[in-house]
Amino acid sequence: MNRLSRQLILSFHGRRYLSLNETSTALRPFFFAVHPDLFGRFPKEQSVNENSLKQLSQHLEHLHSQPRHVSSLDLVFYVRDVSSIDTDLLKTVRIKLASSCIRETVTTVLRSFDLSLDYVDSVASSAAQKQPDRPITWSRSFAEAFNDHMPKGHSGRKKPDTTLDSWLFKNISKAKARRAALAPIRSEIKQLTGCSLILGTQTGVCIHGNISLNCDDVPESWVSFFRALLQHDALRLRIPSAENYVSSLLRNITIVKPGSSEVTTTPDYLFQLRVLASAVREYPDTRRILTQNLSDVQAVVECTPGTLTVDPKGRIHIPASCPAFLVIDFLKRNAENARLLSSNPR
Numbered sequence: 001m002n003r004l005s006r007q008l009i010l011s012f013h014g015r016r017y018l019s020l021n022e023t024s025t026a027l028r029p030f031f032f033a034v035h036p037d038l039f040g041r042f043p044k045e046q047s048v049n050e051n052s053l054k055q056l057s058q059h060l061e062h063l064h065s066q067p068r069h070v071s072s073l074d075l076v077f078y079v080r081d082v083s084s085i086d087t088d089l090l091k092t093v094r095i096k097l098a099s100s101c102i103r104e105t106v107t108t109v110l111r112s113f114d115l116s117l118d119y120v121d122s123v124a125s126s127a128a129q130k131q132p133d134r135p136i137t138w139s140r141s142f143a144e145a146f147n148d149h150m151p152k153g154h155s156g157r158k159k160p161d162t163t164l165d166s167w168l169f170k171n172i173s174k175a176k177a178r179r180a181a182l183a184p185i186r187s188e189i190k191q192l193t194g195c196s197l198i199l200g201t202q203t204g205v206c207i208h209g210n211i212s213l214n215c216d217d218v219p220e221s222w223v224s225f226f227r228a229l230l231q232h233d234a235l236r237l238r239i240p241s242a243e244n245y246v247s248s249l250l251r252n253i254t255i256v257k258p259g260s261s262e263v264t265t266t267p268d269y270l271f272q273l274r275v276l277a278s279a280v281r282e283y284p285d286t287r288r289i290l291t292q293n294l295s296d297v298q299a300v301v302e303c304t305p306g307t308l309t310v311d312p313k314g315r316i317h318i319p320a321s322c323p324a325f326l327v328i329d330f331l332k333r334n335a336e337n338a339r340l341l342s343s344n345p346r
Helices: 003-013 020-026 028-034 043-065 102-112 118-128 140-145 164-181 183-191 219-227 229-236 239-249 266-282 324-343
Strands: 073-080 090-097 197-200 211-214 254-256 298-302 316-319
Touching (some): 020 028, 020 043, 020 118, 028 043, 028 073, 028 102, 028 219, 043 090, 043 102, 090 102, 219 229, 229 266, 266 298
Parallel strands (some): 197 211, 298 316
Antiparallel strands (some): 073 090
């Protein structure tokens, strides 16, 4: 095969170029992971991601228009650490883009965030499978005369038909390997039997055992969460001891969990119990003011800001962020009322 023919075929079958639309589609999971709107609670990190995205966008435009005149680029992004049980933990990802090839640049970005390259690979595959815009008759005598080879698929012999037996024989090993690779995930899915799946604004295991998934997360984040599910379940085992500790600080008051209709993740609940316990422990007059045993009074520690209240069933709702002196005073003044309501609920 002459050099020009070989170069044309290589550039066609191993296409290194991505169009603007293909680039945008390939980077969509990355955009979902670092989009500034996801970091409203972290202004500094939000600003860094916004600036880095602008630089990356300009870099990609230059690669499409003037690839030979593009300088290398160092970028910094913040992303949620999906391997941690702390949903607010962020990690830093640094990327160095030094290639003038758009495909290598996109691949570098995706690999830096452990994101799938399936789409980028499929673009190359689809390009290789494109057919000519008109019928081409290949001549064996012409190829032999110019010491060339017949293109693949034009050997002059009919391709054998694929039968079910031949297809199974060809793919059975691949199927077994994929099944074995998915065994850990299947095992974890079995543990979810009986759990409710909630689509909301947080990803985690709720205090009642349900699973909450953030609708804004990319699928890769959900997969990482399910792989770490055992760690989240182990964290739930700490809840009773944390509740008992708060109870001991408040004259043995009975701590009950918020209603199952509320999406409260285990890390958030444990954190709020710790906040309330620290405030009460540091308040010096708790024992002096609360003199009676409160074991027959129920209290709900709320993770969201609010006011101290007694509901119609006699349960006292305590926002964890409420100052200790207000909590102690409210319990002293409303304990008897809570007992009456619990014995005669409305």
